[in-house]
Amino acid sequence: MGKLDAVRKGPIKTVLVNGAECEPFITSDHRMMLENSDLIVEGVELLRKFLGSEEFIIGIEKNKPDAIEKLTKVFANDPAVTVKPLKSVYPQGAKQVLLYNATGKVVGEGQRLASLGVIIINVSSLAKMALFIRTGMPLVDKYVTVDGSAVKSPKNFIIPIGTPTSYVIEQVGGFSCEPGKVIFGGPMMGKCISSLDRPVIKATNAIVALSEKDSRALEPTTCIHCGRCANVCPIGLNPTIYAKAMENEDEAERFALLDKSKVQLCIECGCCSYVCPARRPLVDTNKNAKRFARSYKAALAEKEGGKS
Numbered sequence: 492m493g494k495l496d497a498v499r500k501g502p503i504k505t506v507l508v509n510g511a512e513c514e515p516f517i518t519s520d521h522r523m524m525l526e527n528s529d530l531i532v533e534g535v536e537l538l539r540k541f542l543g544s545e546e547f548i549i550g551i552e553k554n555k556p557d558a559i560e561k562l563t564k565v566f567a568n569d570p571a572v573t574v575k576p577l578k579s580v581y582p583q584g585a586k587q588v589l590l591y592n593a594t595g596k597v598v599g600e601g602q603r604l605a606s607l608g609v610i611i612i613n614v615s616s617l618a619k620m621a622l623f624i625r626t627g628m629p630l631v632d633k634y635v636t637v638d639g640s641a642v643k644s645p646k647n648f649i650i651p652i653g654t655p656t657s658y659v660i661e662q663v664g665g666f667s668c669e670p671g672k673v674i675f676g677g678p679m680m681g682k683c684i685s686s687l688d689r690p691v692i693k694a695t696n697a698i699v700a701l702s703e704k705d706s707r708a709l710e711p712t713t714c715i716h717c718g719r720c721a722n723v724c725p726i727g728l729n730p731t732i733y734a735k736a737m738e739n740e741d742e743a744e745r746f747a748l749l750d751k752s753k754v755q756l757c758i759e760c761g762c763c764s765y766v767c768p769a770r771r772p773l774v775d776t777n778k779n780a781k782r783f784a785r786s787y788k789a790a791l792a793e794k795e796g797g798k799s
């Protein structure tokens with residue numbers, strides 16, 4: 492409830508429920524919407540009481556027509572709730588993208604969504620919150636998609652938190668081939684795990700295992716200045732600037748360039764890396780650049796503080 496506590500000070504007119512689930516392979520929220528529409532109704536009711544919100548928009552990608560139909564039906568008599576079909580495109584579920592596509596609003600740099608009178612809550616979090624209020628049962632399990640080119644029989648499961656990944660993989664009949672990597676989350680933003688002993692945690696919505704062929708990182712070549720990375724960025728950033736800045740050995744200059752070109756706004760969606768014909772690892776460079784800019788800024792602030 493931390494997110495909700497933080498917004499109690501200001502009026503929240505609009506609640507945006509994120510049912511977009513845009514990463515390849517992941518369908519756990521989709522299943523949850525089909526099977527738990529009663530909890531979504533209860534969750535909306537709770538937020539209406541808790542926040543006094545007047546408008547609820549449930550954003551769902553158009554490739555889930557059954558979920559759109561189901562939720563449109565259950566909210567047919569509630570004029571405050573709109574089920575909004577969204578274009579099925581990655582990264583539709585990113586908060587800035589969802590906010591713009593569902594409401595036409597833009598969140599400025601350093602601005603909190605709550606200052607626009609909006610909060611975004613994931614559809615599964617909403618349902619789990621309602622279940623907790625209904626039964627007192629805390630978060631003990633998760634809808635998890637198990638899929639990928641190395642998975643024998645892809646499925647969605649309700650998995651107790653703490654279950655080892657190896658046990659989950661056994662339930663899909665094992666691997667169909669030697670996996671090149673196993674990811675918690677989707678292939679665009681998920682994190683590779685180094686051992687199948689790793690347990691499912693509260694943030695796990697998918698376990699994706701990719702074959703060696705699909706995991707292979709191709710050798711990067713020189714940037715050909717095609718501009719595709721900048722054109723595809725949903726935030727309007729230019730990742731070639733970050734790559735250039737990270738080559739600069741002068742840390743003050745490097746920081747100045749990264750800061751000016753807004754590296755901290757990068758949402759690490761990976762679209763730029765995906766479209767790059769030179770196979771440059773742009774998203775990894777962006778992550779390093781963000782880390783560098785953050786620590787440089789903190790060191791600067793500490794130095795300034797020490798002077799006063």
Ligand code: SF4
Pocket residue numbers: 720723724725726727728729730756757758759760761762763764773774777
């Ligand atoms: S990862 Fe690339 S495409 Fe995504 S927000 Fe960052 S710079 Fe833009």
Ligand code: SF4
Pocket residue numbers: 713714715716717718719720721731766767768769770771773
């Ligand atoms: S997409 Fe790749 S090759 Fe094209 S400008 Fe960006 S980094 Fe260079």
